[in-house]
Amino acid sequence: xxxxxxxxxxxxxxxxxxxxxxxxxxxxxxxxxxxxxxxxxxxxxxxxxxxxxxxxxxxxxxxxxxxxxxxxxxxxxxxxxxxxxxxxxxxxx
Numbered sequence: 001x002x003x004x005x006x007x008x009x010x011x012x013x014x015x016x017x018x019x020x021x022x023x024x025x026x027x028x029x030x031x032x033x034x035x036x037x038x039x040x041x042x043x044x045x046x047x048x049x050x051x052x053x054x055x056x057x058x059x060x061x062x063x064x065x066x067x068x069x070x071x072x073x074x075x076x077x078x079x080x081x082x083x084x085x086x087x088x089x090x091x092x093x
Contacts, residue, residue, distance in 0.1 A: 007040050016047070019054045027061055033090065034083050049075045 009017070017039065020031045039050060053061070053076045063069035064080045071077050 009040065013040060013047070016051050016054065020050075022058055022061070024058050024062060027058060027065065030065055030083050030087050033087060038086070045075075046079065049073075049079050052076060053079060 017035050020035045020039075022028055022031060034050075039047065042050070052073065053071075056064075056071065056076075060069065060071070064071055064077070065084060071080070
């Protein structure tokens, strides 16, 4: 199976991709593959939501991804659940 061709990164996208690198292995499990495989081809609204999500502190993000807490922004919560579902489904294939 071939890897889809990714579009050229803008400077802003490079900045967001760099910010997605976190200090917690649990977050890297979700964010790393998302950035590598889906972020650049996501629609602009999803990219903006992802950038907003990255402004949250690591402990808060971990709480979101482990269902210990929920962000106030529904778009971020929807994206967290999309990433979780995609990542866990990806592991099964």
